[in-house]
Amino acid sequence: MSAQRIEGKVLAAAVKARAAAQVEQLKRQGVEPCLAVVLVGENPASQTYVAGKERDCAACGIRSVRYDLPAETSQQELLELLARLAADDTVHGMLVQLPLPAQIDEQAVIAAIPPEKDVDGFTPVNVGRMMIGQPCFLPCTPAGCLEMIRSTGISIAGKHAVVVGRSNIVGKPAAMLLLAENATVTICHSRTADLADQCRAADILVAAVGKPGFITGDMVKPGAVVIDVGINRGADGKLCGDVDYASAAEKAAFITPVPGGVGLMTRAMLMENTVQAARRAAEKNG
Numbered sequence: 001m002s003a004q005r006i007e008g009k010v011l012a013a014a015v016k017a018r019a020a021a022q023v024e025q026l027k028r029q030g031v032e033p034c035l036a037v038v039l040v041g042e043n044p045a046s047q048t049y050v051a052g053k054e055r056d057c058a059a060c061g062i063r064s065v066r067y068d069l070p071a072e073t074s075q076q077e078l079l080e081l082l083a084r085l086a087a088d089d090t091v092h093g094m095l096v097q098l099p100l101p102a103q104i105d106e107q108a109v110i111a112a113i114p115p116e117k118d119v120d121g122f123t124p125v126n127v128g129r130m131m132i133g134q135p136c137f138l139p140c141t142p143a144g145c146l147e148m149i150r151s152t153g154i155s156i157a158g159k160h161a162v163v164v165g166r167s168n169i170v171g172k173p174a175a176m177l178l179l180a181e182n183a184t185v186t187i188c189h190s191r192t193a194d195l196a197d198q199c200r201a202a203d204i205l206v207a208a209v210g211k212p213g214f215i216t217g218d219m220v221k222p223g224a225v226v227i228d229v230g231i232n233r234g235a236d237g238k239l240c241g242d243v244d245y246a247s248a249a250e251k252a253a254f255i256t257p258v259p260g261g262v263g264l265m266t267r268a269m270l271m272e273n274t275v276q277a278a279r280r281a282a283e284k285n286g
């Protein structure tokens with residue numbers, strides 16, 4: 001069997017086209033959706049991600065404002081900027097690119113973002129709302145994974161989903177979203193004793209480990225849907241995922257590529273969340 005590729009490019013273009021249409025509508029009502037992005041320091045990967053977000057905003061008609069702060073910025077200075085953005089009614093979505101320099105407490109920074117502008121879906125309020133199934137901003141990467149799984153047309157309910165990785169931004173929320181779709185969910189991590197066996201039991205396998213080629217074909221159940229969240233540099237310097245694509249594609253029914261997979265969907269979901277933030281603000285004020 002050779003798996004069908006789930007094309008992030010195609011799916012992301014559809015999500016962004018939908019967002020752009022909603023932006024047009026909001027602009028006709030006098031609202032210009034705006035995303036503020038704060039970058040601290042000069043992490044090259046973060047700079048690439050932020051530049052991508054700016055391009056996406058431009059493509060969707062969303063205004064973006066970018067704040068580049070030096071690596072030695074104090075937590076207090078960052079919190080002051082966030083307080084200004086929080087109070088600015090022309091800013092609908094705001095985010096701080098992670099990771100942050102060591103002198104800054106990530107959780108304190110996330111907590112300084114008002115839930116209604118938290119388009120990354122990282123604040124405790126949005127995480128809690130997601131847990132109990134209330135309206136919230138879904139974190140972009142797990143939401144993108146779910147869209148990709150849905151695009152295959154398989155029914156998620158009753159399937160066994162295995163998520164490898166339990167980070168707050170990917171693994172845990174991905175597991176929660178799959179649970180909300182009525183999958184039976186297993187979460188694996190670095191202390192999981194029988195990882196390969198767990199993976200082999202997965203109808204839906206989500207890899208969010210951060211290790212190039214970690215999931216190999218022998219760990220994939222025939223006919224599975226494989227979602228590769230990983231963004232790594234391989235030994236050859238090229239971008240690669242957590243899944244060994246060639247061997248996994250021999251077994252899976254559907255698989256996401258890296259690059260061209262979850263990363264593009266993550267970016268698209270951020271646009272969707274930003275438009276949603278602007279719409280909610282407009283509804284509240286109008």
Ligand code: NDP
Nearest residue numbers: 141165166167170189190208209210229230231262263266
């Ligand atoms: P973290 O480093 O925060 O989490 C990695 C997880 O993998 C941890 O839960 C860890 O377990 C687990 N893990 C590590 N080694 C093993 C092992 N040998 N066996 C089983 N589990 C293991 O990473 P993130 O969740 O932030 O990111 C994961 C990957 O996804 C990275 O490559 C990252 O670059 C990428 N990413 C991609 C995005 C996209 O848009 N496509 C967005 C965000 C991230 P433990 O908790 O026990 O340490």
